[in-house]
Amino acid sequence: MFNTIxxxxxxxxxxxxxxxxxxxxxxxxxxxxxxxxxxxxxDLFYLILWAGMVVLVAVELAIIYIYIKYRRxxxxxxxxxxxxxxxxxxxxxxxxxxxxxxxxxxxxxSAIWTIGTLPKNPDVVVNVHGHQYWFEFKYQDLDVVTxxxxxxxxxxxxxxxxxxxxxxxxFWIPKIAGKTDIIPNQGNYMWIxxxxxxxxxxxxxxxxxxxxxxxRFRVIVDTDEDFRAWISHQKSEAFVPNDPLEKSGxxxxxxxxxxxxxxxxxxxxxxxxxxxxxxLTHFGSRQHxxxxxxxxxxxxxxxxxxxxxxxKPGNIMSGQAAVYMDPNKSLTESEVIALASYLQxxx
Amino acid sequence: MTTIPFKLPFNIKLYRPVSxxxxxxxxxxxxxxxxxxxxxxxxxxxxxxxGIEAMLIRxxxxxxxxxxxxxxxxxxxFTMHATTMIFLAIMPLSAAFFNFIIPxxxxxxDVAFPRLNAFSYWAFLAGALIMKSSxxxxxxxxxxxxxxxxxxxxxxxxxxxxxxxxxxxxxLGVASLAASFNFIVTIINMRAPGMTMMRLPLFTWMTxxxxxxxxxxxxxxxxxxxxxxxDRTFDFNFFNTKAGANPILWQHLFWIFGHPEVYILILPAxxxxxxxxxxxxxxPIFGYxxxxxxxxxxxxxxxxxxxxxxxxxxxxxxxNSVFTLTTMLIAVPTGxxxxxxxxxxxxxDIDFKTPTLFCVGFMSMFLIGGISGVMHSFSxxxxxxxxxxxxxAHIHYVLFGGSIFGIFAGIYYWFPKITGRMYDEKLGKLNxxxxxxxxxxxxxxxxxVGMQGMPRRIFxxxxxxGWAFWxxxxxxxxxxxxxxxxIFVINMIKSWNGGKKAGDDPWDGRTLEWSIPSxxxxxxxxxxxxxxxxxxxxxxxQNSSNSDxxxxxxxxxxxxxxxxxxxxxxxxxxxxxxxxxGIIYNLLFTGIGIGIMLITVCAWSFEPVNxxxxx
Numbered sequence: 001m002f003n004t005i006x007x008x009x010x011x012x013x014x015x016x017x018x019x020x021x022x023x024x025x026x027x028x029x030x031x032x033x034x035x036x037x038x039x040x041x042x043d044l045f046y047l048i049l050w051a052g053m054v055v056l057v058a059v060e061l062a063i064i065y066i067y068i069k070y071r072r073x074x075x076x077x078x079x080x081x082x083x084x085x086x087x088x089x090x091x092x093x094x095x096x097x098x099x100x101x102x103x104x105x106x107x108x109x110s111a112i113w114t115i116g117t118l119p120k121n122p123d124v125v126v127n128v129h130g131h132q133y134w135f136e137f138k139y140q141d142l143d144v145v146t147x148x149x150x151x152x153x154x155x156x157x158x159x160x161x162x163x164x165x166x167x168x169x170x171f172w173i174p175k176i177a178g179k180t181d182i183i184p185n186q187g188n189y190m191w192i193x194x195x196x197x198x199x200x201x202x203x204x205x206x207x208x209x210x211x212x213x214x215x216r217f218r219v220i221v222d223t224d225e226d227f228r229a230w231i232s233h234q235k236s237e238a239f240v241p242n243d244p245l246e247k248s249g250x251x252x253x254x255x256x257x258x259x260x261x262x263x264x265x266x267x268x269x270x271x272x273x274x275x276x277x278x279x280l281t282h283f284g285s286r287q288h289x290x291x292x293x294x295x296x297x298x299x300x301x302x303x304x305x306x307x308x309x310x311x312k313p314g315n316i317m318s319g320q321a322a323v324y325m326d327p328n329k330s331l332t333e334s335e336v337i338a339l340a341s342y343l344q345x346x347x
Numbered sequence: 348m349t350t351i352p353f354k355l356p357f358n359i360k361l362y363r364p365v366s367x368x369x370x371x372x373x374x375x376x377x378x379x380x381x382x383x384x385x386x387x388x389x390x391x392x393x394x395x396x397x398g399i400e401a402m403l404i405r406x407x408x409x410x411x412x413x414x415x416x417x418x419x420x421x422x423x424x425f426t427m428h429a430t431t432m433i434f435l436a437i438m439p440l441s442a443a444f445f446n447f448i449i450p451x452x453x454x455x456x457d458v459a460f461p462r463l464n465a466f467s468y469w470a471f472l473a474g475a476l477i478m479k480s481s482x483x484x485x486x487x488x489x490x491x492x493x494x495x496x497x498x499x500x501x502x503x504x505x506x507x508x509x510x511x512x513x514x515x516x517x518x519l520g521v522a523s524l525a526a527s528f529n530f531i532v533t534i535i536n537m538r539a540p541g542m543t544m545m546r547l548p549l550f551t552w553m554t555x556x557x558x559x560x561x562x563x564x565x566x567x568x569x570x571x572x573x574x575x576x577x578d579r580t581f582d583f584n585f586f587n588t589k590a591g592a593n594p595i596l597w598q599h600l601f602w603i604f605g606h607p608e609v610y611i612l613i614l615p616a617x618x619x620x621x622x623x624x625x626x627x628x629x630x631p632i633f634g635y636x637x638x639x640x641x642x643x644x645x646x647x648x649x650x651x652x653x654x655x656x657x658x659x660x661x662x663x664x665x666x667n668s669v670f671t672l673t674t675m676l677i678a679v680p681t682g683x684x685x686x687x688x689x690x691x692x693x694x695x696d697i698d699f700k701t702p703t704l705f706c707v708g709f710m711s712m713f714l715i716g717g718i719s720g721v722m723h724s725f726s727x728x729x730x731x732x733x734x735x736x737x738x739x740a741h742i743h744y745v746l747f748g749g750s751i752f753g754i755f756a757g758i759y760y761w762f763p764k765i766t767g768r769m770y771d772e773k774l775g776k777l778n779x780x781x782x783x784x785x786x787x788x789x790x791x792x793x794x795x796v797g798m799q800g801m802p803r804r805i806f807x808x809x810x811x812x813g814w815a816f817w818x819x820x821x822x823x824x825x826x827x828x829x830x831x832x833x834i835f836v837i838n839m840i841k842s843w844n845g846g847k848k849a850g851d852d853p854w855d856g857r858t859l860e861w862s863i864p865s866x867x868x869x870x871x872x873x874x875x876x877x878x879x880x881x882x883x884x885x886x887x888x889q890n891s892s893n894s895d896x897x898x899x900x901x902x903x904x905x906x907x908x909x910x911x912x913x914x915x916x917x918x919x920x921x922x923x924x925x926x927x928x929g930i931i932y933n934l935l936f937t938g939i940g941i942g943i944m945l946i947t948v949c950a951w952s953f954e955p956v957n958x959x960x961x962x
Contacts, residue, residue, distance in 0.1 A: 026813025028800020068686035085634035111727035178730025213805030
């Protein structure tokens with residue numbers, strides 16, 4: 001039985017590899033690149049992958065050859081010649097890898113400088129703030145603040161400044177650029193460029209606490225036109241809604257009993273001036289909610305308002321907001337429905 | 348059991364055990380072989396608990412969006428799994444071999460400091476108990492095994508878990524440091540006549556290098572942990588970002604310790620492979636001096652690569668380039684070792700018994716881990732792999748396929764020497780194939796899901812990400828590994844109790860440990876051997892005629908002077924444990940614990956090494 005397994009094992013393993021690599025590219029695949037940074041990184045990866053494959057196959061074949069050729073025959077008493085080494089061979093297999101590494105280090109070093117050199121005149125500058133557990137995007141010079149959905153214009157160089165006032169996070173859009181860590185008290189930065197219009201997935205890549213797994217975001221690469229339209233829309237202020245249900249939601253939101261405005265900002269409102277939670281001025285225009293983990297719709301939103309800890313354990317809102325901490329202040333079902341309608345009206 | 352009185356300077360008479368038996372014998376032992384067995388059994392139990400933690404992690408990930416394990420518990424599980432496997436399993440399993448094998452390989456009666464050796468074990472046990480007790484005392488550490496600041500601070504982590512982690516690691520550090528000093532002195536001073544440094548068996552060499560690395564690396568983490576402890580317990584501000592600290596400091600301190608630590612984990616396994624392959628190939632190791640030099644170079648370079656764990660922290664292109672190049676360079680000596688192992692087997696007459704299989708498994712798995720390691724050295728593309736499952740695949744290929752396979756090879760190889768009995772070869776081979784196949788099916792797909800963008804340390808994932816199939820697959824394969832380990836346990840228990848008698852030299856061995864009975868007598872060598880070459884025992888066997896390999900010894904066993912048992916090492920470790928728990932709960936106990944330690948250390952120092960009139 002062992003012999004059969006031994007024979008088929010390498011075949012099985014390589015088959016597995018082929019299946020895996022020929023498989024489907026998911027929304028966070030680093031192979032399906034849509035920006036120059038990710039492309040440079042994928043090219044470099046392929047280079048070392050194939051070079052490594054050559055070494056891997058050569059050594060594994062040598063092991064298999066040794067297994068077949070030098071296996072002890074039953075009751076053999078052969079004492080092989082007691083060679084202690086071979087200086088020429090040993091020098092060769094020391095020098096050859098050095099030469100090999102010296103050659104591959106050229107493209108590596110050049111890629112380090114391509115990726116590490118920031119654009120001199122970036123088209124857009126975004127200050128990214130990592131929170132537990134969501135991303136805030138502040139467009140420098142454009143006076144726009146949003147959360148979890150980053151819009152950028154296609155084909156433009158974007159400078160990303162990374163900030164945190166809490167724990168470590170890491171900003172990562174696999175199809176556009178590899179990650180860079182967000183570190184408190186130390187500004188960090190990276191540059192990205194999206195080459196194709198579309199929506200791309202991003203995720204926090206440095207462990208940041210209980211709901212680290214649920215700290216995601218989207219990057220939407222827009223045409224230049226769409227991007228400008230989006231920016232001007234984001235600059236507009238929110239109005240008091242006319243619809244009675246939405247209006248009652250608005251009243252609850254602004255009331256001191258619910259106290260939403262203590263943490264959330266709604267531009268144009270005098271009562272919602274908080275800066276702890278996401279800016280909700282255009283919440284209804286976002287496709288996803290709760291840091292890119294749920295589709296933004298009535299059902300999900302009501303569930304979230306009812307009990308955010310069920311969806312994202314350890315989030316700050318369910319640990320600090322009075323409506324979740326104080327049983328006397330908890331929201332009724334009709335209040336939940338009204339709040340959800342109001343928030344979705346914030347287009 | 349008899350005791351002998353001895354006097355402290357302040358005129359209190361204490362009694363010292365002379366030849367205790369049973370449990371008391373194990374508690375007071377200073378015999379390196381018994382301590383080795385204690386280390387091995389304890390560390391293996393810890394390996395099993397770490398394995399259970401791993402199985403729970405894999406179970407939660409078997410399908411997307413599962414809620415089997417709460418996120419907070421999951422975070423504790425992955426932290427404890429890594430901490431357990433590194434500090435409570437692989438390191439002490441290596442230490443078990445250091446203890447049992449090194450004095451036998453260098454022809455010594457015991458280690459240089461037998462009581463310090465006992466203390467190392469008891470301190471290790473204390474650290475392990477402190478670390479593991481966190482599961483029952485309000486929650487385990489939850490910040491990952493490298494505990495990056497500032498998520499370990501009291502602000503972001505108010506529970507006790509991190510305190511258990513700090514104190515547990517500190518106590519384990521004490522154990523490791525004591526053991527390392529002991530082995531360095533032992534290897535330098537206790538070698539049999541003629542056993543020059545360049546005639547040392549390679550496992551002894553690797554132990555020597557590992558011990559030096561430990562002594563230089565552990566003080567760094569000790570300082571970092573003291574700083575973190577001061578932050579948490581006494582409101583200091585080393586890593587308090589609210590007071591302006593830069594948390595990157597922790598990462599530098601941690602990895603200056605952490606990278607040499609990686610070689611602390613792998614070098615002993617490499618040493619085991621370098622013992623097993625020559626024995627079963629009936630050939631000397633290929634390129635002995637090159638093997639020693641390569642390991643020394645790896646150990647040296649281990650200090651110059653720490654920032655490759657931090658490529659994405661914004662070090663800048665210059666630092667990233669330097670650490671890229673130094674990291675790539677480590678591939679060269681590692682390659683030398685790999686080629687020399689191949690050279691050892693080439694032209695040999697190789698008996699593919701279980702230990703050989705585990706060594707060949709080690710080589711083929713460590714090679715994959717080594718190649719993915721070179722991939723990580725490419726800092727520019729590492730931006731995509733850092734903190735993903737690709738890294739998880741890499742560390743498991745080097746630590747599971749590497750270190751653990753090496754350790755399993757060592758257990759099978761030295762099992763006859765340690766127990767005097769043979770293991771079951773059929774079960775051993777079955778154990779190897781299940782673990783080998785299970786390991787590849789579990790960890791190889793992790794490369795793929797990592798490149799598909801799956802970050803590590805996530806308690807769940809979205810079903811739309813394309814990670815579901817391979818995660819389910821990995822989990823089932825992980826259960827297969829657990830089954831393989833179960834077969835190993837059965838084999839060990841069965842063979843230890845009823846295996847065939849092994850005889851002194853079942854493998855036609857090359858090094859001195861095979862020249863004495865199995866299990867070795869308490870004094871190891873009746874006559875201290877005189878060593879004339881590398882693989883001296885093999886040479887002796889080849890040169891002498893078959894019938895008369897053994898010269899009758901004239902030494903009387905009763906004339907051999909051995910260190911006597913002592914209960915002080917155990918009591919010092921008890922004091923250490925009380926002091927440790929005191930820092931977590933109430934500083935009063937720290938005072939009491941330190942008091943106990945002071946008194947017991949004094950009593951220990953006044954205890955004579957040997958009673959002159961006591962055999």
